[in-house]
Amino acid sequence: xxxxxxxxxxxxxxxxxxxxxxxxxxxxxxxxxxxxxxxxxxxxxxxxxxxxxxxxxxxxxxxxxxxxxxxxxxxxxxxxxxxxxxxxxxxxxxxxxxxxxxxxxxxxxxxxxxxxxxxxxxxxxxxxxxxxx
Numbered sequence: 001x002x003x004x005x006x007x008x009x010x011x012x013x014x015x016x017x018x019x020x021x022x023x024x025x026x027x028x029x030x031x032x033x034x035x036x037x038x039x040x041x042x043x044x045x046x047x048x049x050x051x052x053x054x055x056x057x058x059x060x061x062x063x064x065x066x067x068x069x070x071x072x073x074x075x076x077x078x079x080x081x082x083x084x085x086x087x088x089x090x091x092x093x094x095x096x097x098x099x100x101x102x103x104x105x106x107x108x109x110x111x112x113x114x115x116x117x118x119x120x121x122x123x124x125x126x127x128x129x130x131x132x133x
Contacts, residue, residue: 008104008118012125015097016132022068024128025089034127048076053120058082081113100125 014021024030028039031051036058040050045065051058059077063086064070073087090101104121107114 005105006107006110006114008102008107008114008121010100010102010121010125012100012102012129013094013097014100014129014132018068018091018093018098020132021091021098021100021128022071024132025071026065026067034131035124043071049073050077060087079113081108081111082117084108 024034026043028041028043031039031043031049036051036053038052041047043049043062043065045062048059048061051060057078058075060073060075062071063074064072068091070088070090072089075082075085075087077083085104085106088101088103088105092099092101102121102125104117
């Protein structure tokens, strides 16, 4: 029997509009405001981005971008446990603002690296919400 791959999943309500949230996910300035201290590369479909996340360097390729509703990044460089994982942001405009469905999928196992990533995403998404509130 196949075992389901672990994933980090969060649903976030942000009291603003789709365009503002999507700009935070799809521009260097936006990403540097809540996620990374430095971003190299222009967040566009097929482009490789290099994130400086404190001591953690992370490279992703923008695998999907559907403005202003979705983007997916495929991890291609960084810690071994992250490589091959997908980071997915889905946005919908609802009463009171934007709802974000966040998923970091395709983890091989739920280990200490996974649990640390879970804590880091929780903090990053909170920074994003606070930045836009």
